[in-house]
Each structure stands twice: as structure tokens, then as C-alpha cells.
Amino acid sequence: MTTSVFVGTSLDGFIARKDGSFDFLPADGGEPHGYEEFIAMVDALVIGRHTFETVLAFSEWPYGSKRVVVLSSRELDLSRAKGVVEQMSGAPAAIVESLAMSGSQRLYIDGGITIQRFLREGLIDRLVITRVPVLIGEGIPLFGSLPHDVRLQHLWTRTFPSGMVQSEYRVNGH
Amino acid sequence: MTTSVFVGTSLDGFIARKDGSFDFLPADGGEPHGYEEFIAMVDALVIGRHTFETVLAFSEWPYGSKRVVVLSSRELDLSRAKGVVEQMSGAPAAIVESLAMSGSQRLYIDGGITIQRFLREGLIDRLVITRVPVLIGEGIPLFGSLPHDVRLQHLWTRTFPSGMVQSEYRVNGH
Numbered sequence: 001m002t003t004s005v006f007v008g009t010s011l012d013g014f015i016a017r018k019d020g021s022f023d024f025l026p027a028d029g030g031e032p033h034g035y036e037e038f039i040a041m042v043d044a045l046v047i048g049r050h051t052f053e054t055v056l057a058f059s060e061w062p063y064g065s066k067r068v069v070v071l072s073s074r075e076l077d078l079s080r081a082k083g084v085v086e087q088m089s090g091a092p093a094a095i096v097e098s099l100a101m102s103g104s105q106r107l108y109i110d111g112g113i114t115i116q117r118f119l120r121e122g123l124i125d126r127l128v129i130t131r132v133p134v135l136i137g138e139g140i141p142l143f144g145s146l147p148h149d150v151r152l153q154h155l156w157t158r159t160f161p162s163g164m165v166q167s168e169y170r171v172n173g174h
Numbered sequence: 175m176t177t178s179v180f181v182g183t184s185l186d187g188f189i190a191r192k193d194g195s196f197d198f199l200p201a202d203g204g205e206p207h208g209y210e211e212f213i214a215m216v217d218a219l220v221i222g223r224h225t226f227e228t229v230l231a232f233s234e235w236p237y238g239s240k241r242v243v244v245l246s247s248r249e250l251d252l253s254r255a256k257g258v259v260e261q262m263s264g265a266p267a268a269i270v271e272s273l274a275m276s277g278s279q280r281l282y283i284d285g286g287i288t289i290q291r292f293l294r295e296g297l298i299d300r301l302v303i304t305r306v307p308v309l310i311g312e313g314i315p316l317f318g319s320l321p322h323d324v325r326l327q328h329l330w331t332r333t334f335p336s337g338m339v340q341s342e343y344r345v346n347g348h
Contacts, residue, residue: 011303011326011343012317013187024323119309129185133328133343135293137320143186146311149198152185154307154337163328167339169185169307 001100003046003107004126005115006038007142008164011131014139015112020054024134030162033130044069044104046095046118049076051111056080067104071095071114092121116144124171127152133163175274177281178300179289180212181316182338185305188313189286194228198308205334207304218243218278220269220292223250225285230254241278245269245288266295290318298345301326307337 008025009015016022029035044067047055052070055062061082070076073089088095099107109118118124129142152169159165182199183189190196203209218241221229226244229236235256244250247263262269273281283292292298303316326343333339 133326135317135320135324135326137318137323143309144311146309149311150309152307152309152337154333154339157331157333157339159328159331163326165328165331165339165341 001096001105001107002125003096003109003118003123004038004042004128005109005124006035006128006130007110007115008130008132009142010134010136010139012135012137013141013143014136015142016054016140017136018139020050020140024136025132026162026164030130030132030164031160033160033164033166034128038128039064039066039108042106042108043067044099044106045108045110046071046099046114047109048072048111048114049074050113052076052081052085069095069099092118092123096123112140112142112144115142119143119150119171120146122150122171127169127171128166129169130164130166133165175270175279175281176299177270177283177292177297178212178216178302179283179298180209180302180304181284181289182304182306183316184308184310184313186309186311187315187317188310189316190228190314191310192313194224194314198310199306200336200338204304204306204336204338207334207338207340208302212302213238213240213282216280216282217241218273218280219282219284220245220273220288221283222246222285222288223248224287226250226255226259243269243273266292266297270297286314286316286318289316293317293324293345294320296324296345301343301345302340303343304338304340307339 046069049072063083068085070087076087078085155168157167220243223246237257242259244261250261252259329342331341
């Protein structure tokens with residue numbers, strides 16, 4: 001099993017504004033920075049309800065034909081999705097185990113609350129963070145509270161002409 | 175005038191724990207990462223009361239013989255400082271002007287609240303941020319709320335064997 005995060009943030013650490021918009025990120029996603037290569041490597045995406053609602057509003061379904069799992073204990077109208085979507089609820093460890101049993105070994109964990117839940121449970125292996133050179137002051141943070149410090153191993157960093165700085169970290173112990 | 179910030183943070187953006195400690199940073203400051211060169215370039219440091227109290231507890235005064243200005247409207251016992259210290263209060267713009275008039279053109283702005291105040295007023299020119307590969311979950315954040323987005327220009331990024339990633343940004347319009 002490998003669980004990865006690939007996410008863009010403002011320099012002050014927000015993945016979206018409070019209303020869920022991310023107009024502070026480059027409109028076209030910026031110069032190519034590895035998203036296509038990253039998503040080609042995963043078997044399934046695990047997202048929260050908020051992220052699901054957000055991507056429903058996109059003109060294009062961003063996850064191609066990948067298996068997408070929406071975590072929610074509430075009723076969800078999955079028919080609005082333009083891709084393959086299923087709903088699950090439960091603890092992160094159980095979700096990961098269930099997905100592994102059904103053939104999804106490489107998971108992309110996305111969405112602020114979902115990433116934070118998985119990090120708190122020690123269930124994130126790799127983090128790729130792309131920082132956009134802007135401060136927005138407030139919004140939905142990438143990181144949240146943790147039961148204890150989490151030491152990371154820095155794997156690499158690269159920069160882009162637009163000013164984006166991308167780093168990959170391995171979460172120690174995984 | 176040039177106002178600069180040179181600061182270390184956890185990957186989740188904290189410059190210290192809630193109690194002011196920063197045991198999550200490398201104990202010896204980590205491998206040399208430019209602090210000596212940076213401080214050699216400034217005329218004066220501007221810090222808040224919290225930072226002043228924190229450095230008073232250090233075994234060594236970290237600012238050498240540099241002019242140090244502590245911002246506080248409260249009474250302060252400056253005699254405990256092992257270096258050259260003066261106290262000022264007032265709006266950031268007035269502080270900067272007053273320091274320029276008395277010969278300090280290159281300022282190092284330090285401390286969470288002080289950095290945030292100066293950023294909000296558009297009075298930071300350069301930011302050098304060194305990110306340590308650890309998540310601490312909560313603490314004193316480097317950045318705070320802003321009246322509007324602040325676009326930055328990424329100047330350079332370098333990495334260190336310990337996993338520290340250091341970037342310099344120019345605040346646009348300065």
C-alpha cells in the first residue's frame with residue numbers, strides 16, 4: 001500500500017479559500033508540474049465530500065477513468081459525477097484496508113479534511129506539495145492538529161519559472 | 175530602506191510552539207544556512223516583546239552588537255539584554271521611518287506578531303523562509319490574516335542534507 005498526497009497551496013499553507021474557491025492558484029494549473037505523471041501512478045482516489053462537491057462543478061472531471069472513493073456518512077448523489085465514483089464511510093485504516101482488498105494499492109488522498117484525518121492516523125506515506133508564491137491570509141489549511149510531531153524525510157525540491165516550489169516528503173515510519 | 179524576514183518554520187508553518195519553544199528546529203540551528211551572512215547585511219533588528227523575552231533566555235545574545243529595537247507599548251526591563259537594545263512603539267510605518275532617520279536602512283523584522291503586522295502594512299520587502307521537515311500540528315504561525323492577497327516573486331530555493339528547504343521571495347511592489 002502507498003498513500004500519497006499531491007496538492008497545491010498558497011505560501012501560507014491554504015489549499016482553498018474559505019468558500020472552497022482556489023482562484024489564487026494559476027488558472028490553467030500553471031506550467032506542467034507532474035500531476036499527469038502522478039495520477040498515472042495511482043489506482044484510486046480518496047476524497048472527502050467537500051472536494052467531491054467542488055470537482056462536480058468543474059467543466060471537466062479531473063480524475064479520468066480512475067476509481068474515485070468519496071468519504072461521507074451522509075447521503076450523496078453520485079449520479080452527478082462524470083466518472084467512476086463510489087461512496088464509503090469509516091475510519092481511515094478501514095478504508096485503506098478495504099481498498100487494498102479490492103485491488104487498489106496506490107491511493108491518492110485529496111481534500112483538506114481527508115488529508116488531515118489520514119495524517120493524524122499515520123496513514124500518509126508521501127506528500128508532494130507545490131507552493132504558489134502568494135499569501136491569501138485565510139482559507140482551508142492543508143495541515144491541521146496532530147496527536148504528536150510527525151518527522152518527514154525530504155526527498156527532493158524543484159522550482160518552476162512561475163515561482164512554484166515543489167517538494168516531495170516521505171513520512172517517516174512508512 | 176529594505177525590510178527583510180529570515181525565519182525557520184515547521185512544514186506546517188509554525189515558527190514556535192504555543193509556549194514559545196522551538197525544540198522542533200535543529201538543536202544547533204542545523205547546518206549553516208545563511209543566517210550569519212544575512213545578519214551581517216542588516217543595520218538593525220525589529221522584534222516584538224515575545225521574541226525579546228525568548229532571546230533573553232538564550233545562553234548567547236543572538237544579535238551580536240547590532241542595534242535591536244523591541245516594539246512594545248508596555249514597560250520593559252531592557253537591562254536584562256546582553257546587547258544594544260532600545261524600545262519603540264507605534265505603527266510599523268512610523269517605526270520604519272524613525273529608524274531610517276536615525277541611520278538604520280536595512281531592517282531585520284523578526285517574531286510572529288511583528289512579521290504579521292509589517293506584512294499587513296505592506297512593509298516587508300524580502301522573505302527568506304527555511305522549512306524544517308517536521309509537522310508539529312499547532313503553534314505560533316508565521317503568517318496571519320491579510321487585508322488582501324499578497325503576490326510574491328520567488329527568487330531562489332536551495333535544499334540542505336538535513337532536509338531543510340530554503341526559499342527567498344520578494345514581495346511585489348517593493
